[in-house]
Amino acid sequence: MKKNNNRGRSVQSFPDMGLCHGCGLCAAVCPKGAIKITIHHRTTMNAPEIDDSLCNSCGICSQSCPGLKIDLRHIYKDGVFSGGPFTAIGPYKQIIQIQNNGKKPPGSSSEGFVTRSILKLIQVSDVDGAIVTLPDSKCKIMFNGCLTNELNDICAATGSVYGPVSMEQAFKDLRATSLLRIAFIGLPCHMHALERLKEIDPVSYSKIYIKIGLFCSSGKTHRATENLIKKSGINIGAVSAIRYREGDWPGNLSISCDCGPSPISIPMSDYSSYPEFSVNTPIRCFTCIDWTNFLSDVAVGDTWNIGGDGRSLLIIRSDRGHHLVKRMNESCTFTCKDLAPAELLKTQDNFFLKYAKQKARRKNLKMMGYENPDYSISFGGQSLYDRIGDMIIIIPYVLAEKGCNTLAELGLKMRMRIIDRLLK
Numbered sequence: 559m560k561k562n563n564n565r566g567r568s569v570q571s572f573p574d575m576g577l578c579h580g581c582g583l584c585a586a587v588c589p590k591g592a593i594k595i596t597i598h599h600r601t602t603m604n605a606p607e608i609d610d611s612l613c614n615s616c617g618i619c620s621q622s623c624p625g626l627k628i629d630l631r632h633i634y635k636d637g638v639f640s641g642g643p644f645t646a647i648g649p650y651k652q653i654i655q656i657q658n659n660g661k662k663p664p665g666s667s668s669e670g671f672v673t674r675s676i677l678k679l680i681q682v683s684d685v686d687g688a689i690v691t692l693p694d695s696k697c698k699i700m701f702n703g704c705l706t707n708e709l710n711d712i713c714a715a716t717g718s719v720y721g722p723v724s725m726e727q728a729f730k731d732l733r734a735t736s737l738l739r740i741a742f743i744g745l746p747c748h749m750h751a752l753e754r755l756k757e758i759d760p761v762s763y764s765k766i767y768i769k770i771g772l773f774c775s776s777g778k779t780h781r782a783t784e785n786l787i788k789k790s791g792i793n794i795g796a797v798s799a800i801r802y803r804e805g806d807w808p809g810n811l812s813i814s815c816d817c818g819p820s821p822i823s824i825p826m827s828d829y830s831s832y833p834e835f836s837v838n839t840p841i842r843c844f845t846c847i848d849w850t851n852f853l854s855d856v857a858v859g860d861t862w863n864i865g866g867d868g869r870s871l872l873i874i875r876s877d878r879g880h881h882l883v884k885r886m887n888e889s890c891t892f893t894c895k896d897l898a899p900a901e902l903l904k905t906q907d908n909f910f911l912k913y914a915k916q917k918a919r920r921k922n923l924k925m926m927g928y929e930n931p932d933y934s935i936s937f938g939g940q941s942l943y944d945r946i947g948d949m950i951i952i953i954p955y956v957l958a959e960k961g962c963n964t965l966a967e968l969g970l971k972m973r974m975r976i977i978d979r980l981l982k
Contacts, residue, residue: 569619569626573598573605576841576928576959577625579747580604582703582726584619586733587758593619595724600961602781603840604722622758624750625842627932633852634935644899646906648852652874653902654883655861656892671858671870671892672770673716676741677709678885685767688741689728690715698797699783703728703744705735715743718809720778720802722840725751732762739767745774746848753853768878771854773871773906776846781963782838786829787813790822802826808860833967833974837958844919844952845931849906855879861905871902918944919952926956 572578580603585593592612598605606619620626633648647653658670679685687707692715694700703725706712725748732740732755742752749771756763787794796815803809803826811824829835851857856879859871874880886892917937920930922945950973958966 568608568613568615568617569593569606569623570608572620572623572625573601573603576845576923577623577931578603578605579625579751579842580722580724580840581624581747581751582724583622583624583729583751583754585726586729587622587755588619589616590614595726597780601840601959602779602784602838604724618758622751622754624747624754625931627934628750628753629934630847630852631934644903645847646849647873647899647902648848648850648875650873650875651877651880653897653899654872654874655869655895655897656872657869657895659891659893670716671872671886672743672772673713674891675770675882675886676712676743678889678891679741679768679882680707680709680712682885684885685739685741686737687735688712688743689725689732690743691719691723693799699787699794699800700780702726703748705731705737705740707737717801718803721780721783722777723748729755729762732765733759735765738765740765741768741770742766743770743772745772745777746846746851746853747774747777747842749851749853750848768856768882769854770882771851771857773850773857773859775849775906776839776843778835779838779840779958781958782835785834785838786811786824786832789832789834790824792822793817808862831974833970834963837954837963837966837970839955839958841923841928841955841959842931844955845916845923847916847933856882859906863905871897871905873902915940915944915948918948921945922949922952923956 569578569584580595582595582604584606585595590612592609593606595604596607597603634645656671676688676690687705689703689705690712691701691703692711694702699721701719701721701723703723704727723745725744729751744752749769752763752766752769783800784794787797790813792813792815796817797813798816799814801812804812808826810826811829812821814821850859850873855876857873857875861869861871872883874883883894887894918940920937921940924930954966954969954973957969
């Protein structure tokens with residue numbers, strides 16, 4: 559283990575500093591079991607809570623935190639983040655577009671590549687189990703990562719989740735299991751946490767056989783989902799199941815409850831634009847520069863602007879990723895088509911909102927009292943115009959994070975109206 563330069567510094571303050579992903583790694587590696595992941599009272603994100611009677615101030619929690627620091631120097635030439643379009647892709651061996659040749663898995667609006675891949679890997683004994691995201695057993699609108707080799711669990715994990723996902727139990731399971739070949743499926747922040755685990759506990763990390771990453775432009779807080787449920791006229795306690803993208807691509811929000819005969823369905827094209835949903839985006843997502851899951855073996859996303867029929871994108875980053883795609887081709891599960899990097903960029907909306915003005919965004923958030931994560935890289939230049947433009951973008955989200963939800967939603971509505979008028 560590397561020397562601990564964070565001894566005495568706990569992660570409990572990180573959510574208020576805009577650093578916490580809510581990934582749960584800190585709770586999983588705490589040697590005293592002093593940390594549990596709870597819902598932050600203001601941000602409604604997953605957040606660490608420390609029992610002072612158990613904590614010995616060793617600092618391992620902050621040393622392991624991927625929200626505070628993750629080294630991405632190997633991703634960028636000379637360790638410089640230019641903000642150009644191709645910084646969004648990261649290192650790759652091949653980029654392909656895939657189309658399912660058979661029936662999609664239930665609950666999937668896209669091609670079902672992730673679910674089919676895990677099932678295939680287990681079938682041919684490449685892996686013994688997988689870390690997937692499943693609904694919480696007690697509260698069906700909350701989600702957790704878990705290690706499983708049950709086929710029913712893997713099929714139940716199909717579909718997108720637009721809310722916080724704690725990997726605390728998954729990391730605990732990984733450290734305790736005797737399984738030695740595990741598939742890890744997660745968002746960029748989960749991959750960052752796995753990378754930090756490699757430093758803290760390389761033996762547990764060595765159990766990961768393949769990393770299947772998901773594209774992510776940003777996450778959503780618990781409040782975002784709660785607002786959708788309330789808007790639908792449903793009591794949150796009555797919800798028995800929720801799927802964010804069910805049915806034909808791009809999918810519908812499906813809310814099932816104990817009191818209703820059939821699920822309530824809202825098209826994604828509608829609910830994704832509701833201010834009370836979209837404004838509840840974690841502040842940490844605005845300083846994340848990893849949309850396409852740089853640290854995965856193969857990354858998976860939607861082709862939003864090419865085709866528009868649910869075809870998926872794969873960025874193959876390693877030999878193991880190539881091996882997986884080869885396995886899937888052998889079974890004639892998918893039809894593949896090579897894509898150029900420029901074609902991939904066309905499929906993703908708002909790439910530049912996340913990348914092009916990152917230095918301006920970091921300065922703006924710092925001015926508002928938040929801390930910037932350390933990626934061990936430098937950032938390109940920025941102008942006063944960049945600072946002003948980015949401030950207009952992030953203010954509604956900062957208001958929401960501060961608990962000023964009415965003002966935040968009003969600010970987002972005003973911004974959307976201004977943009978609509980400028981486009982006409």
